[in-house]
Amino acid sequence: xxxxxxxxLFLSSLLSAQEVYDLKRCIELGLERNYDIxxxxxxxxxxxxxxxxxxxxxxxxLDLDGSYSGSLSDRxxxxxxxxxxxxxxxxxxxxxxxxxxxxxxxxxxxNIQTSYNRLRELxxxxxxxxxxxxxxxxxxxxxxxxxxxxxxIRLKNLLLAVKLSRxxxxxxxxxxxxxxxxxxxxxxxxxxxxxxSSKQIKQYEILFVSQTRLNMMMAADNVEQVLTITDxxxxxxxxxxxxxxxxxxxxxxxxxLLSQKEQQLSILELKAAQSQxxxxxxxxxxxxxxxxxxxxxxxxxxxxIGFNYGLSIGYNLFDGFNxxxxxxxxxxxxxxxxxxxxxxxxxxEADLSNAWMAYKxxxxxxxxxxxxxxxxxxxxxxxxxxxxxxxxSGIELREAQNSLLEAEERxxxxxxxxxxxxxxxxxxxxxxxxxxx
Numbered sequence: 001x002x003x004x005x006x007x008x009l010f011l012s013s014l015l016s017a018q019e020v021y022d023l024k025r026c027i028e029l030g031l032e033r034n035y036d037i038x039x040x041x042x043x044x045x046x047x048x049x050x051x052x053x054x055x056x057x058x059x060x061x062l063d064l065d066g067s068y069s070g071s072l073s074d075r076x077x078x079x080x081x082x083x084x085x086x087x088x089x090x091x092x093x094x095x096x097x098x099x100x101x102x103x104x105x106x107x108x109x110x111n112i113q114t115s116y117n118r119l120r121e122l123x124x125x126x127x128x129x130x131x132x133x134x135x136x137x138x139x140x141x142x143x144x145x146x147x148x149x150x151x152x153i154r155l156k157n158l159l160l161a162v163k164l165s166r167x168x169x170x171x172x173x174x175x176x177x178x179x180x181x182x183x184x185x186x187x188x189x190x191x192x193x194x195x196x197s198s199k200q201i202k203q204y205e206i207l208f209v210s211q212t213r214l215n216m217m218m219a220a221d222n223v224e225q226v227l228t229i230t231d232x233x234x235x236x237x238x239x240x241x242x243x244x245x246x247x248x249x250x251x252x253x254x255x256x257l258l259s260q261k262e263q264q265l266s267i268l269e270l271k272a273a274q275s276q277x278x279x280x281x282x283x284x285x286x287x288x289x290x291x292x293x294x295x296x297x298x299x300x301x302x303x304x305i306g307f308n309y310g311l312s313i314g315y316n317l318f319d320g321f322n323x324x325x326x327x328x329x330x331x332x333x334x335x336x337x338x339x340x341x342x343x344x345x346x347x348x349e350a351d352l353s354n355a356w357m358a359y360k361x362x363x364x365x366x367x368x369x370x371x372x373x374x375x376x377x378x379x380x381x382x383x384x385x386x387x388x389x390x391x392x393s394g395i396e397l398r399e400a401q402n403s404l405l406e407a408e409e410r411x412x413x414x415x416x417x418x419x420x421x422x423x424x425x426x427x428x429x430x431x432x433x434x435x436x437x
Contacts, residue, residue, distance in 0.1 A: 022230040023145050026218055030141050031134065033219035040133040047126030056116035060104030060283075070094040099288030109278030114271045121268065125261045132254040135432045141217045142423050148214055149231050150416045151207045157408045158200040164380075164401055165193040171388065185394050192398055234415040236422055238363050242356050245429045249348060252430025259344050263337040270330035276323045279315035352428050359421035366414040369407065376400075376407035 019025075031037055053059060071093050105112065172189040175181040215223040250256065290304040316323070383400035386392035426435045 020228045020230055023142060026141055026145055026214060027138055029218040029220075030137060034137060034217060035219060036133060037137060040130050044126040044130045047123045051119045051123040053116065056119055057105060057108075057112040058116065060102050063101045063103075064099075065101065066098035068094070068096050094293040096291045096293075097288065099286050099290075101284065101286035101288075103282065103284040105280065105282050107278070107281040109275030109280065111272055111275035114268055114275060118265065118268045118272070121261055121264050125258065125265075128254055128258050128261065131433070132258065135254055135427055137217070138432055139423055139427050141214070143420060144210060144213050144217065145229070146231075146234055146416060146419045148207070148210045148227065148229065149234055150412055151203065151210050152229070152232070153234075153412045154409070155200070155203045155207055157405060157412075158196065158203050161196045161401065161405050162193070162200050164384075165189070165196045167384075168387070168394070168397060168401075169193045172394065180390075188394055188398075234412070234419050236415065236418045238418070240359065240422065240425055242352070245356075245425055246349070246352060248429040248431060249352065250345075253348055253428060254430060255344060256341070256348060257430075259337070259341040263334070263341060266330065266333045266337045270327065270334060273323070273326040273330050276316060276319075276326075279313055282312045283310075284312070285309040348428060352425070355421050355424045355428065359418060359425060362414050362417040362421060366411065366418060369411040369414050373404075373407040373411050376404040380404045 071091075073091050073093075169189045169192075172181055172186050176183065176186045211227050212223050214227060215225055286308050288304070288306070288308060292302045294300060294302075380400045380403070383392055383397050387394070387397045423432070426432050
């Protein structure tokens with residue numbers, strides 16, 4: 001009786017849920033509240049902030065500074081046309097200085113332009129990293145969502161198995177009471193009923209774990225909140241096209257796009273190293289106020305106010321061959337990033353081939369298991385009728401019941417596997433975000 005009480009409590013908690021979730025709603029909540037998504041978006045904002053002409057070095061630097069200094073000394077002074085020596089102790093001189101200074105690098109071998117382009121590439125890398133994190137999150141939450149659907153289907157199948165076992169036990173008890181069946185038959189029916197009930201109770205735990213994972217991905221306030229979902233079956237698309245997926249992957253796969261950005265960054269590193277082959281030109285200027293205060297001497301103070309300006313040009317003649325070394329290493333790095341892209345492209349193609357093989361194979365399995373389930377249902381219907389007539393043993397009925405449960409399990413597993421392959425294939429194509437809209 002207590003098993004049925006647990007079932008009623010579980011079902012009542014499901015009915016008390018305030019919101020019904022579908023996959024789109026789960027993803028929306030996750031993208032809004034998930035902590036990993038928030039962190040990667042903050043990192044993207046940092047990359048966006050760094051992409052500026054000022055950070056690249058296009059703009060001049062303007063400084064306002066001021067200083068005050070003094071000296072306290074003993075001074076002796078002998079003038080050329082006077083024989084005597086004048087002496088002063090504790091002479092306190094002061095100097096006050098303030099001004100605005102500007103410095104601007106006009107040319108440094110195109111390094112400023114290269115830095116600006118590098119910041120642009122890093123901004124786009126940040127956007128791709130955000131997209132990749134979102135894609136992985138959507139993939140993970142979709143996989144868990146359909147796992148939750150799968151576990152609900154399993155629970156429904158186990159509830160049916162318990163119902164069938166209970167019906168068998170009722171028949172056996174009735175026949176045992178009138179003496180037409182042995183105690184052995186009764187005990188075996190009870191054992192089978194308890195075994196099915198045990199699987200059902202265990203399934204509640206599996207379902208709860210999946211529900212908790214979904215809540216955690218959505219960063220729910222209560223990870224134990226009950227989730228009522230709209231999907232009761234695992235739908236899938238059996239009309240995907242492999243060549244179309246591959247062409248899309250070459251243009252939109254996040255990993256390939258990131259690898260291309262690494263290639264571009266390595267090219268910019270070479271340009272930055274080559275900028276040292278050119279001279280540099282810098283301009284500077286300022287407006288300053290200076291005042292000197294003298295305790296002794298011909299004047300009490302001296303004040304200067306005015307502009308200053310200058311230009312500097314230079315070229316590094318020799319730096320211990322470091323410039324040549326950096327450029328050589330940068331060229332090697334360009335080759336490495338090209339090789340890494342080729343390797344990654346081959347890896348993505350292999351992932352596509354494996355996922356496609358599993359996708360087509362599971363579609364064939366699903367079709368077969370669907371036929372098997374229909375046969376298993378018919379087989380059980382025949383078996384239960386013969387059992388009621390006393391023309392079939394309990395062991396044979398149990399075999400028919402197990403065959404039905406196994407057929408249901410294989411079918412839901414095949415459908416879930418198709419869905420996993422479908423999600424993987426769409427992610428490889430680079431269209432996972434639009435796929436769930």
